[in-house]
Amino acid sequence: MNESIPFFHRFKQDISKLEKPDRFTFPFCYDPHPLSLHAAQELQQYLLEQQDFQHNFGLSEEQEGSPIGKMFGVLVVENKQGILGYLAACSGKLAGTNIHRRLVPPLFDMLAPGSFFLQQEATINQLNREIEALEAQTDIPLLEERLNNIQREAAESLSNMRRLHKQNKNQRKESRERQKPLLSEEEYLTLEQDLIKQSYRDQHEYDVLKQNTKENIGLVEQELQSHRLQITEKKDLRKQLSAGLQQQIFDQYVFLDAHGHTKSLLPIFEEALQILPPAGAGECAAPKLLQYAYQNELKPICMAEFWWGASPSSEIRKHKYFYPACKGKCEPILTHMLQGLAVDPNPLLENPANDKELPILFEDECIIVVNKPEEFLSVPGIHVQDSVQTRILDRNPEITGPLIIHRLDMSTSGILILAKTKEAHQFIQDQFIKHTVQKRYTALLDGIVNSQEGIIDFPLRVDLEDRPRQMLCYEYGKNARTQYKVVAIEGDKTRIHYFPLTGRTHQLRVHSAHQQGLNAPIWGDDLYGKRANRLHLHAGYIQFIHPNTKQNIVFEVDDPF
Structure with a gap:
């Protein structure tokens, strides 16, 4: 029995009153189906109450160790008897191990004893x-100093x-010039021979001095090279072993699709x-869940992933x-694994501005x-060509020069200037x-901003x-500064x-969502917060x-939310 x-x-x-979705979840842009929400709630309740493992998610100040939040996933499945249930998984290892009572195992358990x-x-x-x-030995720095x-x-x-x-050469020259008038030809020849000697x-x-110094330097260089060669040989061996190990690991990851076809990671x-x-x-959780379902003849119905615990310092x-x-x-992995499933359409292939006017x-x-x-592109995208640029060019075919001066994100509404x-x-x-351009944006944040x-x-x-997501990075990031002013607190939100x-x-x-910013995502932000009817x-x-006029010109439009 599948049960x-x-x-x-x-x-x-x-x-019993929840209907199954017609198609499986498109995993890169979705609203969780009610069945997925029920499964996630049950898994979250388990995480709150479980005594199976010790892990500091950062939800309690009493726990020891550095807090590490984790991504969890649930996959609603149907067994051969038509009974609905769900599978649960965690991305990466949890509490130092890959094996847990309620979570499906990874494709390959690198931490298994004797692996x-x-x-x-x-x-x-x-x-x-x-x-x-x-490298810590004193021989090399001492030899380098000696060299x-x-x-x-x-x-x-x-x-x-x-x-x-x-x-000496100058003295010999002076001697020749001084002695030549005073000596006989025979005496001068004797002097010249002596000067040549x-x-x-x-x-x-x-x-002799040059050869001796070269030999002395060579002896130290040889000794130094001998010490360095030991390190180089060990580093080369490490590189070779690491590459071989990585190849072995890649070979363990062979993914199924809904047809039963397999394809490995490389x-x-x-x-x-x-x-x-x-x-x-x-x-990650999603490949683990689908693989386990396929291996056990469980039909995938819908899926959702949620974050549990403290946020990483650089991400949201x-x-x-x-x-x-x-x-x-x-x-790439899920594109293969979803072959054979009826999946919700990719919204990135659809044009959400198809029936919208451009005022x-x-x-x-x-x-x-x-x-x-x-939900209107500023410029043509990879899959959708309809945009402010294409609309204006269709309307004004006489424009030949650059048109777009600045852009707004697809999900952001508001004023856009074109040349x-x-x-x-x-x-x-x-x-x-x-x-020198003065701009003002209005946002509705999902949370209370006290300052x-x-x-x-x-x-x-x-x-x-995870493009196009952005992250905080002091090493490689570009300077980003935002001035803000709170307009009003509206219930549990901030304008x-x-x-x-x-x-x-x-x-x-x-800057809205990150904990080092305002720690309150923009309402409707599907990348850094919660999906809603729109990005506010x-x-x-x-x-x-x-x-032309060289005068200040101002445009202002009330926010539509």
């Missing part, structure tokens, strides 16, 4: 210790001898992205919030100002570059494993004005100098 399958959990709640991973890891760790010990001293002394000795020999003697003396990423799989590929993760699967690690606020001979609706001439484009773009005003200042860069001092991707969204962010005010 006896380990990790298959029957619902404790009554789900080749642990054996090879022990060998590599031993090499690391040997390399560290060799530097010998080289410096040799250079000084050779320089001094060249200087002495130059003086002195010259040869000097050259020989210099050659060809999945080679075919999709032409790259090697990133570290941790295949260890909110406790109990639902999140899409990551793009960098999971998209024109102002137009003259050099600029057009529009009020861009939400009708090359000169106007350059003139206004220079104002954006010099930060009335201030400046948020921390650098941002793209999350390479706020933003005055961006820089223009980084998702700057306002990240509106570019409502802009002031700049008109290209």
